[in-house]
Amino acid sequence: MPHLWLCPSPRANLNATILNPVPFERLDILMPIDASIPERYRALYAEGAQGFHCWAIGGDHRARGFFSTCMNPGSVCLFSEPSSGVFHLAARVLGRVDPCECAKPNSTRCARRVDGRPDGPCVRRASTIQLARELWPADVEKPSPWELLFFTTPATSVSIPKQQLVESVGWSSNYGVPFTRPIKDVNKPRRLRHTELLGRIGDLDTLWNDILRNNPIDYLYANG
């Protein structure tokens, strides 16, 4: 199911894959896990596109849970540089590389370990981790590498105050959104307007259309 995602993002990483397209050839690194990936994800972009846009999150247990249930085509990502106090870019998710099930605790499902160790990464995980390390100069979620990969539209500029947004979904007003996450397990809305706002955020098609018209603030906070 698509969700609204909040993505804290060093400028260097945004420059690498969100503000600038990545040449399609970089997807070749994923061919050991699925030879159709380069063509499949290239097809998400318009004819003549210079490259693709992507983002990823770390592969720890919590992140995998969020990713498997909430990171789907149609999700909307809001990006924010640390300490900026504002979400300044938005992009919509086009597709994702399905993660390997073998990263689940105690799983024995995947035998294709890169280094032969039973607890080492498998071929699938190692390929996305390697791509992440090559793409993003600042890996903000160390020590858990960015192995959960997804593709987005080119970004569009927005200006959404971070404090106002996190308050609106019931989080503490000083919550800094330290890691990439969906708005999902929000605290019980404390006031009626929160409920109304969650309903509005839940309608991602309307939110995205509003973002494209460059007035998400009016939309999100009309009843604020």
Ligand SMILES: [Zn+2]
């Ligand atoms: Zn695996």
